[in-house]
Amino acid sequence: MIRFLLILALLCCSAMPAAAADTAPSPALLDSLARTAAGVKTLSSDFVQxxxxxxxxxxxxxxxxxxFVKPYQLRxxxxxxxxxxxxxxxxxxxRWHERTGRTESFVISQDPVMKIVAEQLFAWARPDFAWLKKEYRITVLTESPVLLRLEPKGGPTAGFLKHLLIGFSADGRYVRSVELHEKDGDFTRIKFQNTAVNKQLSADLF
Amino acid sequence: MAVPSLPIFERLYRRLAGRSRKALFGVTLLLVVLSLFASSRLSIQEDIVAMLPDDSSTVAGDFRLLQLAPFTKKLVITVKARQGDTAALVAVADSLAERLRGARVGNVSTGPADLSGSFFVWLGSSLGSLGTEEDLERVALASTPQQVRGSLKAGYEQLLSPEGWALKGKLQSDPLSFSTVALEKLRFLNLVPNMRLVQNHFVSADGKSALLTVDSTVPMTDSGASRDLIDRIDRAIAASVPAGFGATVVSGHRYTLANAETIKRDLYLVLSLSVLAVFAIYLLFLRSMSAVFVFLVPSSILVIASGAMALWAPQVFGVTLGFGGVLLGMVDEYAMMVYFSCRQGGKDPASIVGEVSRPVLFGALATLLSFGVMLQSSLPGQRQLAVYSMTGIVAALAISLLVLPHLIKPAPDGGIPLDPRTGNWRLPRRTVIGIWLALLALCAWQATKIRFNGDLQAVSMVTPDLRRAEDELVRTWGDMRGKALIFSEGKDLEGALALNERLFARLSGRIPAGDLVSLAPLLPSAGRQEENRRRWLSFWGAGRAARLGRDLAREGEGFGFSRDAFAPFLASLTAPPPAATVEGLRQAGMGELVDSLVITTPGAVRVLTLVPDNPQLVAALTDELKDLSGVRLVSQSRFGANVGRAILHDFTRYLAVTSALVLALLLLLFRNLRRVMLVLVPVVTGVICTLGAMGLFGMEFNIFNIAATILIIGLCVDYGIFMVCRITEGSDRIANRAVLVSGLTTLAGLGALALARHPSMHSIGITVLLGIGTGIPAALLVIPALCPKEPA
Structure with missing residues (x-):
């Protein structure tokens, strides 16, 4: 009997995170994140990929x-x-590259790949929950700190991306980590470190 | 002086004058009612082909082929942004497209199907079937160890950047970018010169305009449905295009509407004016209730001719009914001659009918002859018009000579209103002849300047709005509808593609990719694909694929790639590549392009190639492509010239044959060369003055006003016959009056068309005005001046 109760307890414990993972974000949670992020005007950060x-x-x-400088400047x-x-x-x-030594200009709407990249980066940096909700099915994995799972609903992203994991800082002001999981099992993890919020950024950066 | 007469009409009058008169009226009325009923069966064919030669000149065939050009049958909508915000522009284009789809205007397209995925997969996988020998040389260059190292380094670095998220699959399946070799084939598929793709939308080079196309099932010749279609499109534009943006629509439907609405307005003006003018003429010159019967003759023959047409050819060209109807409606000179003769009285009515029947019959025979020659015309519309007019003239003759005399009573005093004998206004003979000769000389000289214009646009109404929209379309997108078309025709797709390939081989060396549009590089024949496949497999089979595998493994190791990172790519090199097919292209998102360039009809498939439509190139290619059986080149510029040539040839032949036949007929009827020459005075004057004035004022002959010339010939011969008959046989005042009044009613009816805004109606009006306007004075003044003392 004790053995049975132990197994039952273990099953319940292992089921708890799974139940949390299926939780759709409450409007209050996203509103709170959006309100907090609204005070962010600039971000600068190191990253490791x-x-x-x-x-x-x-x-x-x-x-x-x-x-990043709100609303549309990003380096x-x-x-x-x-x-x-x-x-x-x-x-x-x-864009520039040390191998070619060249800098070339482009228009985002005419470069399908950069369009996808720009949409993703701006959506995480702001963060733009209206756009994210339109493009992804969002579930909350943890609430403190907030970790969201985003699954593409369709469009070009769905062609290669299975889901995203976006982790916010403890105060919810910026994204601390992003994981891009592809359909074939490959994934990319980006960790943002030494993030400075609302620091004056030189115009030369953009 | 005894007036020559035709006794048969005298006898007929007498026979019908008794109890049979009521039966005669009844039969006539019945004929008109039955004809009216039969006319209701007529189905009208609104097709410009009616006025295009269908002989060996191939003009009509060329016209049909020209209609197969891409964009010809589509509605083309340009959305323009005042600011160069491309993202906003694309959003407006999408919003308009959505609204148009909701309005059910047809199949709406803002760009090709999604080319980002399936198309490039298709292109990459089909390279083995599409690749030529030159392509393999480029593939070989891209596969050298040095290139392999460079490509893998670039790929590795790309994977490190965020762009790598979307490009990993491409690097795996095509690490050496062989697809750029296949992409080269798209250079020959630029249907819209100034277009590029932005987010899969057609956007102009300056980024300020977006292009939408609509495939509608509404026929371009249906003006009612076109009105509804354009209204729905205009409402969608008003509802979805915000301030700061504009939209223009160009399509054949708008031309149809512009023409139909202009013609409607013109007819209202012309009919109102001509009815008023004809009424005034009747009031002034006829002044009798029995004049109503004269007025009824043209109306009745209109109905009878239409009824006969319905029995002969239920499918009648709109131009036959429209032009022929107006034409017959104005032909009242036979009735007028009979009316004035009967009103003058003074003799037994049967004798009057016998006497008047001679000039009327002669006139009708001459007119029938001139329309009869038109039966030989190469224009189907003119042949139909000839049958219609000849039927009407026979009916007019019968009613005027058999029915009308029974309806008109002699005037109480035998006089006719405004009798010219009561005035003393005869011009000096020498002056009249002098002015006439001078005018003829001047006009004959100027007539040499006249030009024939076969361009169908010349007879079409183009409003300033439409012209602006067309100019804007060309400025924004380039001349996408102004290309010459070359059709490669085969019994099946394979035959057509094989021929298209041979054509491309000839053209690609001399016409640059931007100017030459061909499907050949992207869709070779099955035979050529098999040849390409064998070459591809042999290229990779000779140990080259294995060598490349080793190079990839060796060079990739330096960047950390695993040994089997490119295994699927290497496997694809030695596997038989799939065939490129029409269906495959459709599934890859190129359906619209394929449907524009591959035209399938029962028993034949045509593959279309486009080249610049400049006369030098078209002339050179016409010559050079002669030996390619099944290849046919058609061009707008050459088409216009061909139509002009065909019309000129038709008209010259018509003039020559009609002149000879009418001359022969007149010699037979009059047996006196001097009188025949006199009869011809109005027709020679009318034709030469028309040609001369048109040459002098820079007016051109077109497919419509050339038919009006036939009317001038027919009517002026009648005037000459009436005048000569009556002058030489007495009672010239009746002929004077008949010629003057019927000439004036013709001028009031057809001449009023000169006030029309529509080019075709205007040109008909001007031509008739010039011809009849000079033919009448020639008949009334020159003929009497030339024969002052003609013996009876």
Missing amino acids: EKHLSMFKSVMSSKGRFY WELTAPVASGFVLKGEKGR
Whole structure:
């Protein structure tokens, strides 16, 4: 009998996180996150990216810097193992690469891949819950700190992405981690570190 | 002086004058009622093909082929943003498209189907079937160890960036970017010169305009349905295009509407004016209740001719009924001659009928002859018009000579209103002849300048709004509808594609990709694909795939790629590539393009190639492609010239044959060369003055006003016959009056068309005005001046 109760207790404990994972976010939670994030005007952060891809023998690691000014300016800069990056400013953008030594401009709406990238990055950085709710089925994995699971409803993202995990800082003002899980089991984890909120950012960055 | 007469009509009058008179009226009325009933069966065919030659000149065939050009049957909507905000522009285009779909206007497209995924997969997988020898050389260059290293490095770095999220699959399936070789084939598929794709939308090069196309089932010749369609589109635009944006619609439906509405307004104006004018003429010159019967003759023959047409050819061209109807409605000179003769009285009515029947019959024979020659025309509409008019003239002759004399009583004093004998207004003979000769000389000189314009736009109403929209369309998107078309025709798709391939091989060297549109690089024939496949497999089978596998493994190791990272790619190199098919292209999102360029009809398939429509290139290609059996080139510019040439040829032949036949008929009837020459005075004057004035004022002959020339010839010959008969045989005042009044009613009816805004109606009006306007004075003034003392 004791053995049976122990098994039952273990089953209940293991079921609890699963029940939480299926929880749709309460409007209050998203409102609270949106209110908190509304006070954020700029973000600057280091990031570390790990790519767990079956194409590679080991994890691909890279690091860089991330800058964001509300509503439409963003800089994503890889510093190692190669120096490359891009700046998005409204509808326009420019990218550079140390290998080519060239900087080229582009228009986001005319570059299907950059359009997907820009939509994702801006949606996490702001964060734009209206857009996220339109594009993804959102479930709350943990509430403190908030960890959301986003599953694409359709569109081009659904072609390669299975789901996203977005983790917020303890105070809910910014995103601390993002995981992109692909349909074939590969995933990418990005951790944001040394995040500065509302720090004055040089206009030259964009 | 005894007036020559035709006794048969005298006898007929006498026979019908008694108890049979009521039967005659009854039969006539019955004929009109039955004809009215038969006319209701007529079905009208609104097709410009009626006025295009259907002989060996191939003009009509070219016209049908020109209608197969992409965008010809579509509604093209341009949404324009005042600011260059492309994202907002695309959103407005989507919103308008949604609204149009809701309004059920047809199949609405804002861009190709999603090309991001399925199309590139299709393109990459089909490279083995599409790749030429040159393509394989490029593939070989992309597969060298050095290139492999460079491509893998670029791929690795791409994977590190956020773009790598979306590009991993592409790197796995195509690490050496072979798809760029296949993408080159799209260079020959740019249907819209200034277009690029933005978020799968057709957007102009400057990013300020978006293109929507609508495939509607509404026929372009149906003006009622076109009105409804354009109204629904206008409402959708008003509801979904916000301030700061604008939308213009260009389509054949708008031309149909512009033409139909202009014609409606014109007819209202012209009919009102002509009815008033004809009424005034009757009031002034006829002044009798029995004049109502004269007025009824043209109305009756209109009904009888339409009824006969319904029995002969229920499918009648709109132009036959419209133009022929107006034409017959104005032909009242036979009735007028009979009316004035009967009103003058002074003799036994039967004798009057016998006497008047001679000039009337002669006139009718000459007119029948001139319309009879038109039966030889290469324009189907003109042939139908000839049958219609000849039926009407026979009916007019019969009613005027058999029925009308029984309805008109002699005037109490035998006089006719405004009798010219009561005035003293005869012009000096030498002056009349001098002015006439000078006018003829001037006009004959100017007639050499006249031009024939076969361009159908020249007879179509183009409003300033439409012209602006067309100009804007060309400015924004390039001349996407102004290309020459080359059709490769086969019994089946395979035959057509094989021919299209041979055509492309000839053209691709001399016409750059942007100007040449061809499906050949993307859809070769099955035979060519099999050849490509064999070459592809042999290329990779000679140990090359294995070598590439080793290179990828070696170079990839340096970047951390696993050994089997590119296994699917390597496997695809040695597996037989799938065939490129029409169905495959459709499934890959290129359905609209394929449907524009592959035209299937029962028993034949045509594959379309587009080239710039400049006369030099078209002329050169026409010559160079002669040996490619099944290839046919059609071009708007050449089509216009061909129509002009065909009409000129038709008209010249018509003039020559009619002149010879009418001359022969007149010689037979009059047996006097001098009188025949006199008869011809009005017709020669009318035709030469028309041609001369048109040449002088830079007016052109077109497919409509050329038919009006036939009317001028027919009527002016009648005037000449009436005048000569009566002058040489006495009683010229009746002929004077008949010619003057019927000429004036013709001018009031057809000449009023000169006030019309529609180019075709205006050109008919001007031509008739010039021809009849000079033919009448020639008959009334020149003929008497040329024969002052003609013996009886």
